[in-house]
Amino acid sequence: MKLLNGHSETGEKHHSATDFGLRGLVITCEHGGNRIPNPYSDLFTDHQALLDSHRGFDPGALSMAKALATAFAAPLVTATVSRLLVDLNRSVGHPRLYFEAIHNEPPEIRQRILKHYYQPYRARAEHLVRQAIVDHGQVIHLSSHSFTPELHGKVRDADIGLLYDPSRPGEVDFCECWRAALKVCAPGLKVRRNYPYAGKGDGLTAWFRRRLAPADYVGVELEINQKHIIRAGRHWTELRKVIVESLRRTLANGCKKMST
Numbered sequence: 001m002k003l004l005n006g007h008s009e010t011g012e013k014h015h016s017a018t019d020f021g022l023r024g025l026v027i028t029c030e031h032g033g034n035r036i037p038n039p040y041s042d043l044f045t046d047h048q049a050l051l052d053s054h055r056g057f058d059p060g061a062l063s064m065a066k067a068l069a070t071a072f073a074a075p076l077v078t079a080t081v082s083r084l085l086v087d088l089n090r091s092v093g094h095p096r097l098y099f100e101a102i103h104n105e106p107p108e109i110r111q112r113i114l115k116h117y118y119q120p121y122r123a124r125a126e127h128l129v130r131q132a133i134v135d136h137g138q139v140i141h142l143s144s145h146s147f148t149p150e151l152h153g154k155v156r157d158a159d160i161g162l163l164y165d166p167s168r169p170g171e172v173d174f175c176e177c178w179r180a181a182l183k184v185c186a187p188g189l190k191v192r193r194n195y196p197y198a199g200k201g202d203g204l205t206a207w208f209r210r211r212l213a214p215a216d217y218v219g220v221e222l223e224i225n226q227k228h229i230i231r232a233g234r235h236w237t238e239l240r241k242v243i244v245e246s247l248r249r250t251l252a253n254g255c256k257k258m259s260t
């Protein structure tokens, strides 16, 4: 089956909804760090607290992405430049692509930031995703994120969020299976779909969906509540292991076997 690269002799894709193990996996992490490169550091001297907050980066997202890439020997693309310099999970033209201090700079500065940080990241991610489709017939792209436990005074009621586009059946199936696997591996965790954000909103996965057919591309954002990461230590290490194990089950078994 592997020799066929996900295609039948007639060239038609033959994956069933649960053949996840046959697909290529690519891991990305757009909000991995809060680094501000030297040429721009003066613009952020008064904003260190913001850089250190959830608005500067996604705590834990990078270590989660690395754990997934290591466990599955999957290609990994990460960024440690702060989303306040340029948000790699926003489209060019989005009003929140840059922090306001960057907005007030001349357009050449923003062009330079796009050229040095944004475009290479997108190009690398696109190369790996397209290569995985060539090699495996289909790709599952996991984008690793984390969310603040409380926003504007409202406590977020989930431990893990799986964000996807409900109009793409492959993404619906995959997230349903992963959610079921998480329930088995960690019954105490509250896993919600398209929470705390809608998966079809602007972002890297949405960008890929506009370019790639549903049969080729399954894009999911993994969102982890930062309350688990703030506790750090063994708890956070264990949670990463649980998430890896649940994904292993999802890829190995698919839905049908898992539910029996």
Ligand SMILES: [Zn+2]
Pocket: 031, 058, 089, 144, 145, 146
């Ligand atoms: Zn994020």
